Amino acid sequence: MTAALLVTMLFLQADGPSRVIFPEQSLPLRFSHALHLKKNIACDYCHTKAPESTEARDFLIPAEEACSDCHPIDRAQPFKVAKVAARCDACHPGWQGQGQPPRVSVPTPHLKFNHKIHVSRGIACQQCHGDMTKVELATRAQMPRMATCLSCHVGGTKAPSRCGICHLLQPAGTVQVEYAEGKLAPSGAIRGDAHTPSFRKDHANVARNDEQYCLNCHRKDECLSCHNGVLKPFDFHGNDYVSIHSVDARRDSIKCQACHRLQTFCVGCHQRAGVAQDVSSGLPTAPIMRQIKFHPDGWVQRDLSGQPLTGFKTDPNHHAWQAQRNIRACAACHREQTCLECHMSASMAPLPWTKIKGNNPHPPNWVESGRCSTLVAHNKRVCFKCHATIDNRALACMP
Amino acid sequence: MFFAPLAAASIARAADFEVEAETIGQGYQLRQCDDAGRCDTLLDRRRLTQYLNLHAFRILPDDWTGPRHDRNHLYFTSSLRFDTDFGNYLNAPASGRIPELPRAQSADEFQLLYAVLGGVDMFGFLDFQLGRQIVFDLMDFYSFDGLDVKVRLPWWVALEAWSGLEVRDEAPIASPIYELDGTSRGSRDAATCLRLAVGRPGDPCPDQHDMIAPTFGFAFESWGIQIFHGRLAYRRTFSDTAGRTAGDGLPPQGFNEEKLSYTLNANLGSFRPFGGLRYNLMLGALDQIEGGVKLGFAAGHSVLGEYIYNAPSFDGDSIFNVFAVFAYNDLRLTYTTPELGDGLRMWASGFVRFFNDSTADVHALPACSPMPCTPANPPNNRTATPATDSEAVGVTAGGRYKLSGRGHVRADAYYDNGFGGLRVGGDVSGRYQVVLDKLDLEGRLTLIHFEPDLQKQNGFEATSFGAQAGALYTMTQGVRLHLLVEENNNRYYNYQLRAIALLDLTFLR
Numbered sequence: 001m002t003a004a005l006l007v008t009m010l011f012l013q014a015d016g017p018s019r020v021i022f023p024e025q026s027l028p029l030r031f032s033h034a035l036h037l038k039k040n041i042a043c044d045y046c047h048t049k050a051p052e053s054t055e056a057r058d059f060l061i062p063a064e065e066a067c068s069d070c071h072p073i074d075r076a077q078p079f080k081v082a083k084v085a086a087r088c089d090a091c092h093p094g095w096q097g098q099g100q101p102p103r104v105s106v107p108t109p110h111l112k113f114n115h116k117i118h119v120s121r122g123i124a125c126q127q128c129h130g131d132m133t134k135v136e137l138a139t140r141a142q143m144p145r146m147a148t149c150l151s152c153h154v155g156g157t158k159a160p161s162r163c164g165i166c167h168l169l170q171p172a173g174t175v176q177v178e179y180a181e182g183k184l185a186p187s188g189a190i191r192g193d194a195h196t197p198s199f200r201k202d203h204a205n206v207a208r209n210d211e212q213y214c215l216n217c218h219r220k221d222e223c224l225s226c227h228n229g230v231l232k233p234f235d236f237h238g239n240d241y242v243s244i245h246s247v248d249a250r251r252d253s254i255k256c257q258a259c260h261r262l263q264t265f266c267v268g269c270h271q272r273a274g275v276a277q278d279v280s281s282g283l284p285t286a287p288i289m290r291q292i293k294f295h296p297d298g299w300v301q302r303d304l305s306g307q308p309l310t311g312f313k314t315d316p317n318h319h320a321w322q323a324q325r326n327i328r329a330c331a332a333c334h335r336e337q338t339c340l341e342c343h344m345s346a347s348m349a350p351l352p353w354t355k356i357k358g359n360n361p362h363p364p365n366w367v368e369s370g371r372c373s374t375l376v377a378h379n380k381r382v383c384f385k386c387h388a389t390i391d392n393r394a395l396a397c398m399p
Numbered sequence: 400m401f402f403a404p405l406a407a408a409s410i411a412r413a414a415d416f417e418v419e420a421e422t423i424g425q426g427y428q429l430r431q432c433d434d435a436g437r438c439d440t441l442l443d444r445r446r447l448t449q450y451l452n453l454h455a456f457r458i459l460p461d462d463w464t465g466p467r468h469d470r471n472h473l474y475f476t477s478s479l480r481f482d483t484d485f486g487n488y489l490n491a492p493a494s495g496r497i498p499e500l501p502r503a504q505s506a507d508e509f510q511l512l513y514a515v516l517g518g519v520d521m522f523g524f525l526d527f528q529l530g531r532q533i534v535f536d537l538m539d540f541y542s543f544d545g546l547d548v549k550v551r552l553p554w555w556v557a558l559e560a561w562s563g564l565e566v567r568d569e570a571p572i573a574s575p576i577y578e579l580d581g582t583s584r585g586s587r588d589a590a591t592c593l594r595l596a597v598g599r600p601g602d603p604c605p606d607q608h609d610m611i612a613p614t615f616g617f618a619f620e621s622w623g624i625q626i627f628h629g630r631l632a633y634r635r636t637f638s639d640t641a642g643r644t645a646g647d648g649l650p651p652q653g654f655n656e657e658k659l660s661y662t663l664n665a666n667l668g669s670f671r672p673f674g675g676l677r678y679n680l681m682l683g684a685l686d687q688i689e690g691g692v693k694l695g696f697a698a699g700h701s702v703l704g705e706y707i708y709n710a711p712s713f714d715g716d717s718i719f720n721v722f723a724v725f726a727y728n729d730l731r732l733t734y735t736t737p738e739l740g741d742g743l744r745m746w747a748s749g750f751v752r753f754f755n756d757s758t759a760d761v762h763a764l765p766a767c768s769p770m771p772c773t774p775a776n777p778p779n780n781r782t783a784t785p786a787t788d789s790e791a792v793g794v795t796a797g798g799r800y801k802l803s804g805r806g807h808v809r810a811d812a813y814y815d816n817g818f819g820g821l822r823v824g825g826d827v828s829g830r831y832q833v834v835l836d837k838l839d840l841e842g843r844l845t846l847i848h849f850e851p852d853l854q855k856q857n858g859f860e861a862t863s864f865g866a867q868a869g870a871l872y873t874m875t876q877g878v879r880l881h882l883l884v885e886e887n888n889n890r891y892y893n894y895q896l897r898a899i900a901l902l903d904l905t906f907l908r
Contacts, residue, residue, distance in 0.1 A: 112467060150625050154623055154624065154625055161623050161625075162469055162470070162520065164467055164468070164469030164470075165467075165469060169467070169468060169469060171415035171417070171456040171457055171907075172415075172417075172454065172456045172474065172476075173456065173457075173468075173469075173472040173474065173519055182804070188693075188695065188701070189666075190625065190666055191628075191664060191666060191671070192664075192666070192671035192673070192693035192695070192701075192703075194699075194701065194735075196701075196735050196744060196746065197744060197746065197797070197799045197809065198733060198735060198746045198748065198797075202703065202733065205673055205689070205691060205705065206664075206673075207535060208535065208536060208537050208662065208675065209537070209628065209630070209662040209663070209664045209673055209675060210628050210630065210662070210664065211534075211535050211536055213628070219476075220476070220513070220533065221452060221476065221478060223535065224478065224512065224513075224533070227540065227576075228512075228576065229576045230423065230446075230448050230480075230482065231423055231425070231448070231899070231901075232899075234843065234867060234869070234883055234885070234899075235828065235843070238826050238843070238845045238847070238865070239826070239843060239844075239845035239847075239863070239865020239866065239867055239885055239887055240845065240847070240863040240865040240885075240887035240889065240895070242427075242429060242430075243430075243849070243861065243863055243887070243889065243891070244822065244847060244849050244863070246819075246820070246851045246854075247815070247819045247820040247821075247822050247849055247851055248819070249819075250818065250819040250820070250851070250852075250853070251752065251791050251815075251818060251819035252729075252752070257540075257580065258540060259576075260576075261575060261576060261577070261578055261580050262580050262581075263578075263580055263581060263582065263583040264568055264575035264576070264578060264580075264583065265576070267583065269429070272442070272488055272489075273429050273430065273431050273432065273442060274431050274432035274433060274438070275432055275438075295853065296786070296853060296854075296855070296856045296857075297856060316784060316785055316786035317786045318785075321756055321785035321786075321787070322785075322787070322853070323722050324722070324723075324724045324725050324755075324756055325725060325727070325754040325755065325756055325785075325789070325818070326711065326727065326754065327711050327719050327722050327723040328711050330719075330722075331580070331581065331713075331719055335583050336581075336582070336583075336717065336718050336719070339718060339719075339722065340718070343718075361721065361722055362721065363724045370683050371682060371683050371684060373683075374680075374681070374682060374683030375681065375682060375683070375715075375720065375721070378653070378654040378657060378680070378681040378715060379650075379653035379654045379655070379681065379715035379716065380649075380650040380653060381593065381607070381640055381649065381650055381653040381715075381716055382653070382715060382716055382717065382718055382720065382721070384593050384596035384597075384649060385593070385596070385718050386718065387596065388595075388596050388597070388598065389596050389597050389598075389647065389648030389649065390598075390648070
């Protein structure tokens with residue numbers, strides 16, 4: 001586990017700390033931590049407020065007084081020569097003693113942090129800020145990355161792992177991600193979920209594995225703003241998607257189902273647009289022949305009078321091939337009634353508007369298969385949509 | 400009334416309230432096909448959707464939530480939607496084709512998408528949700544009315560249990576968007592009427608779809624472990640048989656769903672495997688497997704490899720479960736660069752998908768199987784193979800360039816072919832904040848050629864050019880207007896217009 005964390009941390013070093021969490025700083029200073037640490041000066045000798053700090057907004061950079069203990073600074077003599085550096089431009093490079101020196105600007109990090117608690121737990125400064133013995137001026141680069149925090153904040157008894165322990169929260173309890181400096185987004189170090197442009201299409205492999213993880217930053221209504229089946233996200237579905245969508249749907253409708261359900265979304269629109277025409281119960285003739293004009297020749301076996309059009313699954317265009325490969329594509333236009341027109345068991349009372357029935361749609365050895373007995377054991381009702389209750393074949397695979 | 404004691408308890412601090420109203424007006428045109436198979440007219444569809452979302456957060460006082468408001472978070476969240484259609488999309492003869500979807504049910508719908516009283520990190524170990532809620536996991540998108548409780552045990556394990564009623568189309572103010580698929584209001588139709596099975600086709604058909612469907616489930620989940628997350632979940636949904644009478648041979652009850660799923664992901668530095676599988680107990684088969692790994696390399700290069708196995712499954716009352724015989728297998732590979740230079744990121748991906756079929760099985764069948772040979776069931780030609788490919792392949796490549804923090808330009812090119820059809824093309828899109836925090840402009844150009852594989856006979860192939868332009872105007876804090884216009888041209892129509900207007904109003908207190 002330690003090795004894994006170490007690798008994670010090394011991986012993260014390349015990116016540096018977040019510019020949103022730790023905004024850019026202005027440090028017109030010259031300073032060598034390496035030199036001071038070589039003289040065995042303790043961190044809190046200069047950073048006197050750090051051990052007692054309880055807020056991330058506390059300004060912990062030492063003021064001039066801290067330096068004056070060792071450096072004989074005299075504001076009246078900006079170019080004073082002394083054994084220990086005392087010239088103003090020793091620390092304020094380029095400043096000639098006129099007016100104010102260039103100001104240090106360290107914006108408040110967008111975090112909650114309590115130095116006092118960490119110091120009281122015996123956590124050394126370098127555990128979070130790294131080895132300072134080779135560092136000259138400390139910058140944002142010496143701020144800890146999230147992976148460093150997570151080496152202790154793992155939940156359980158060691159340290160709490162709730163996001164709100166460190167991150168600022170919205171009223172909804174989610175992490176605040178919008179700042180003037182930009183939008184906070186995962187680096188990908190924790191779950192491989194870097195929000196790259198392609199993540200919009202690939203996010204399911206993270207979200208479906210652990211919904212709660214996403215909900216740390218996103219409210220659920222944010223998910224529903226896209227997954228709602230009402231509005232086409234223009235940056236997701238391209239132009240003229242209505243014309244093109246059939247290619248996607250035939251190939252991978254499980255992704256479509258993240259927003260659209262076949263029987264309550266697709267069918268209604270397809271039938272209104274005349275792309276699919278449902279069997280209208282009670283009509284004297286079923287419009288099944290009309291569908292043949294949309295589908296290729298050889299799509300169905302017989303016409304309404306029972307005359308064969310092509311043989312059973314022998315035509316290269318026969319619908320059974322497509323239905324067995326991806327039945328969802330069929331269900332996007334048709335409801336169960338369409339199938340029952342021809343596939344209803346011969347033992348059933350005939351539908352008033354068709355003479356066709358008894359075309360067995362089951363795969364070979366269905367009765368002997370465990371799948372048949374499992375389905376019957378769980379929901380026998382589905383069998384009775386095609387078979388009569390007296391139909392022995394419907395019950396043949398009962399355990 | 401329910402909130403009365405909470406209101407009394409929160410004297411020390413008022414809750415945060417948020418009211419959102421979103422109005423969406425859409426107008427677009429759809430090709431309509433007539434009975435002769437000609438698809439050269441355009442239907443006008445105009446749609447108005449109104450959302451009203453109400454939220455209350457931090458309902459408990461500071462004494463409970465702590466100074467950082469990071470525990471004992473009690474909240475209420477809800478979303479109401481009114482959706483209606485206009486235009487000749489609804490008019491005869493089109494609407495006459497679907498008598499089971501009368502206007503009252505297919506338009507003018509008033510839906511409660513969700514309404515949840517929830518708690519997060521209550522007493523340091525408990526999460527709960529009570530009300531109409533939506534669940535996203537490997538099982539499916541799913542909606543139910545009920546209670547979900549998750550307890551985090553001290554040993555990096557959380558136990559979750561839930562129970563309630565599945566939200567179905569015919570439940571009061573329900574939305575069918577996450578209903579189990581495969582059945583429809585057609586349950587009343589003569590063709591799917593269970594009365595036929597008991598030999599009483601003249602009797603009124605009870606509506607199986609209208610029966611309440613109790614659901615329950617439980618899950619074991621890891622928590623607090625940074626390098627690993629796993630979840631094992633079980634869910635069952637069932638319903639009584641509608642209109643059953645003693646001795647009619649119909650079963651008293653049936654399962655609509657019974658599934659067991661397991662997901663996991665691990666973070667091993669730059670090596671991050673993930674995966675999941677779902678066993679459909681109702682069908683006795685694994686119906687979903689997915690696995691993959693994301694590799695991260697120095698300086699931010701990443702590679703994502705995925706494998707997906709998917710066998711279609713439906714509501715237990717759907718005969719589509721019987722027709723769905725084969726699964727498909729899918730392999731995907733995606734490479735993404737880090738941000739190069741001053742904000743350029745590029746990616747490329749490819750997939751290959753294998754659709755199984757029963758060609759070998761059919762060739763091996765007896766001459767007239769499964770029915771006896773008759774004049775109406777002649778011997779078969781055993782040499783036929785499907786006309787369409789059983790594989791599909793595709794590649795995509797693209798890049799996005801950030802424009803000094805105020806926008807971006809993006810370009811994508813794609814080619815895919817095989818089962819489903821051919822599609823080749825590309826598009827360029829962009830967005831730019833013209834006036835800081837006030838006005839964004841956006842646009843998209845697309846050129847694409849497509850040939851659906853089943854429509855070759857009908858010559859249904861085209862090259863389409865589309866252009867899109869939009870503006871997002873923030874009038875004041877919490878008030879935004881988004882306008883978009885899309886215009887498409889191909890050989891079927893000289894112009895096909897789509898326009899959308901969104902007005903977002905958000906009020907916070």
